[in-house]
Amino acid sequence: MGETSGDQTFDVIVVGAGIMGSCAAYEAAKLGKSVLLLEQFDILHHLGSSHGESRTIRATYPEPYYPPLVLESARLWDEAQEAAGYRVLTTTPHLDIGPADNPSLLAAVSYCSPESLPVKVIDSDSQLSGHFSGTFRLPEGWVAVTTDLGGVIKPTKAVAMFQALALRHGAVIRDRTRVSEMKPDELAGIRISTADDRIFRASKCVVTVGAWMGKMIESVSGTKLPIHPLHTLICYWKINDGFEAAMSPAAGFPTFISYGDPFIYGTPSLEFPGLIKVALHAGQPCDPDLRDWTSGGGIASAAAVVAEWIEKVMPGRVETAGGPVMTQACMYSMTPDEDFVIDFLGGEFGRNVVIAGGFSGHGFKMAPAVGRMVTEMAFGGEAATAERIGVGMSMFSLRRFEQSPKGNNKDFVPHVSVHGGPN
Numbered sequence: 001m002g003e004t005s006g007d008q009t010f011d012v013i014v015v016g017a018g019i020m021g022s023c024a025a026y027e028a029a030k031l032g033k034s035v036l037l038l039e040q041f042d043i044l045h046h047l048g049s050s051h052g053e054s055r056t057i058r059a060t061y062p063e064p065y066y067p068p069l070v071l072e073s074a075r076l077w078d079e080a081q082e083a084a085g086y087r088v089l090t091t092t093p094h095l096d097i098g099p100a101d102n103p104s105l106l107a108a109v110s111y112c113s114p115e116s117l118p119v120k121v122i123d124s125d126s127q128l129s130g131h132f133s134g135t136f137r138l139p140e141g142w143v144a145v146t147t148d149l150g151g152v153i154k155p156t157k158a159v160a161m162f163q164a165l166a167l168r169h170g171a172v173i174r175d176r177t178r179v180s181e182m183k184p185d186e187l188a189g190i191r192i193s194t195a196d197d198r199i200f201r202a203s204k205c206v207v208t209v210g211a212w213m214g215k216m217i218e219s220v221s222g223t224k225l226p227i228h229p230l231h232t233l234i235c236y237w238k239i240n241d242g243f244e245a246a247m248s249p250a251a252g253f254p255t256f257i258s259y260g261d262p263f264i265y266g267t268p269s270l271e272f273p274g275l276i277k278v279a280l281h282a283g284q285p286c287d288p289d290l291r292d293w294t295s296g297g298g299i300a301s302a303a304a305v306v307a308e309w310i311e312k313v314m315p316g317r318v319e320t321a322g323g324p325v326m327t328q329a330c331m332y333s334m335t336p337d338e339d340f341v342i343d344f345l346g347g348e349f350g351r352n353v354v355i356a357g358g359f360s361g362h363g364f365k366m367a368p369a370v371g372r373m374v375t376e377m378a379f380g381g382e383a384a385t386a387e388r389i390g391v392g393m394s395m396f397s398l399r400r401f402e403q404s405p406k407g408n409n410k411d412f413v414p415h416v417s418v419h420g421g422p423n
C-alpha cells in the first residue's frame with residue numbers, strides 16, 4: 001500500500017468491472033498489489049458489454065497479432081478455471097465460411113500454420129455436408145475452414161469468476177460507485193473522485209470502462225479518443241424439431257463466422273435448450289447513458305438479414321419465418337480499425353494511467369491476456385507478455401491515430417457494419 005493515509009490508498013485502482021477490469025484486478029491482486037476495483041452499476045449488471053450467456057473463442061484472425069493473444073489467453077482461461085474450481089468455457093471446433101476471394105478470410109487462413117493452428121480447408125458442398133451433421137451448405141464460390149480451437153464462454157459467469165479470484169487475493173470491489181474525476185496526485189500518483197463524493201488514491205490506475213471510454217477520458221483529461229459505442233443485438237432462433245442434439249457442443253457443433261457482407265456469427269445450441277444464436281456483426285451508434293430500450297434497436301432489419309443468411313447457409317435446420325424468438329442488447333466499443341486501444345493515457349497522467357478499450361466486438365476471448373498486459377504496463381512500464389509472445393503493442397497504441405485517423409492500415413474492409421442513427 002502507498003504512503004498516504006488509511007485504507008483509501010491502493011497500489012492500483014481499476015475503473016470498470018467488466019471482463020477487462022475484472023481480469024486486470026485479478027492479475028494485480030495475484031502479484032500481491034493492493035487493488036480497488038470500482039464499478040458504476042451493480043456488479044454483473046447487463047448494461048455494458050460483458051454480460052449474457054455466450055461469447056465465442058476463435059484463433060483465426062485476419063490480423064497476425066490476435067492469434068498469439070488468443071492462444072495465450074486460452075492458457076490463462078485454463079489456469080483461471082483451475083484456480084476457481086469450475087468451468088466457464090465449453091470447447092468446440094470453429095468454422096469460418098465465406099466467399100473464396102474474401103480478403104479477410106484469406107488473410108485469416110494465411111496466419112494459420114500446422115504448428116500454431118492447423119486448419120482444414122473445405123471447398124466443396126459435398127465435403128462440407130460430411131461435417132457438423134450436414135448443417136451447413138457451401139454456396140457457389142465459397143470456402144469453409146475448420147480449426148480445433150473454438151469455444152463458448154459464459155460471459156457473466158466468467159466476470160464473476162475473475163472477481164471471485166481477485167477477492168480471494170485480497171482485492172476490494174466497490175460497485176454502485178461511479179468515477180467522476182481523475183487527477184494526478186502529488187503524494188500517491190492518482191486521485192479518484194466518485195459521484196458520491198468519495199476520494200480514493202493509488203500509485204497507478206487502469207481504466208477499463210468499455211463503451212464509456214470516450215466520455216470518461218474526455219471528461220477527465222480533455223482527450224478525445226476514437227472509440228465509439230454501438231448498440232447491438234444478439235438473436236436466438238428456434239432450431240427445427242429433431243435437429244437440436246446435432247447442433248450442440250456435445251455433437252461437435254462449431255462456433256462459426258461467415259465473412260463478407262453480411263458478417264454473421266453464431267454459437268452451438270447451449271444456453272437455451274432448442275435455441276441457437278445466429279447474429280449480425282453490426283450496430284447503431286449510441287450514447288451508453290441514453291440508450292433507447294423501447295425501439296427494438298433495429299431488430300427488424302438485422303433479423304431479416306440474418307434470416308436470409310440462415311436460409312442460404314443452414315437451410316431447413318432453423319425456423320426463420322417468425323423471426324428470432326429472443327434478443328439481448330449489448331454494446332460494442334468501436335475503433336476505426338477495429339483494433340484495441342491498450343496504452344498509457346499520457347499527458348499530465350504520464351505512465352500512471354493505463355487505458356484498455358475499443359475492443360470492437362471481439363475482445364472477450366482475449367481478456368485474460370489483456371488483464372495481464374495492463375498490469376505489467378502499470379507496474380513494469382511495458383507489456384512483457386506481449387513481447388514474449390511476439391505481439392507488437394504499437395498496433396494498440398493511441399499514437400497510431402496521430403499517424404492516420406483510420407488507425408492501422410488494412411487490406412480489407414471493417415467487419416462490423418454501422419446502421420441507423422443514435423440509439
Ligand SMILES: Cc1cc2nc3c(=O)[nH]c(=O)nc-3n(C[C@H](O)[C@H](O)[C@H](O)COP(=O)(O)OP(=O)(O)OC[C@H]3O[C@@H](n4cnc5c(N)ncnc54)[C@H](O)[C@@H]3O)c2cc1C
Pocket residue numbers: 015016017018019020021038039040041047048049050051054055056057177178179180208209210211212216232233234329330331332356357359360361362363364365366
Ligand atoms: C453482442 C456482443 C457479442 C460479442 N461477442 C464476442 C465474442 O463472441 N467473442 C469475443 O471475444 N468478444 C465478443 N464481444 C466483445 C466483448 O464482449 C467485449 O470486448 C468485452 O466484453 C468488453 O469488456 P470491457 O470490460 O471492456 O467493457 P464492459 O463490459 O462494458 O465493462 C466496462 C465497465 O465499466 C463500467 N464503467 C463505465 N464508466 C464507469 C465509471 N465512470 N465509473 C465506474 N465504472 C464505470 C461499466 O459500467 C462497465 O461495467 C461481444 C460483444 C457484444 C456486445
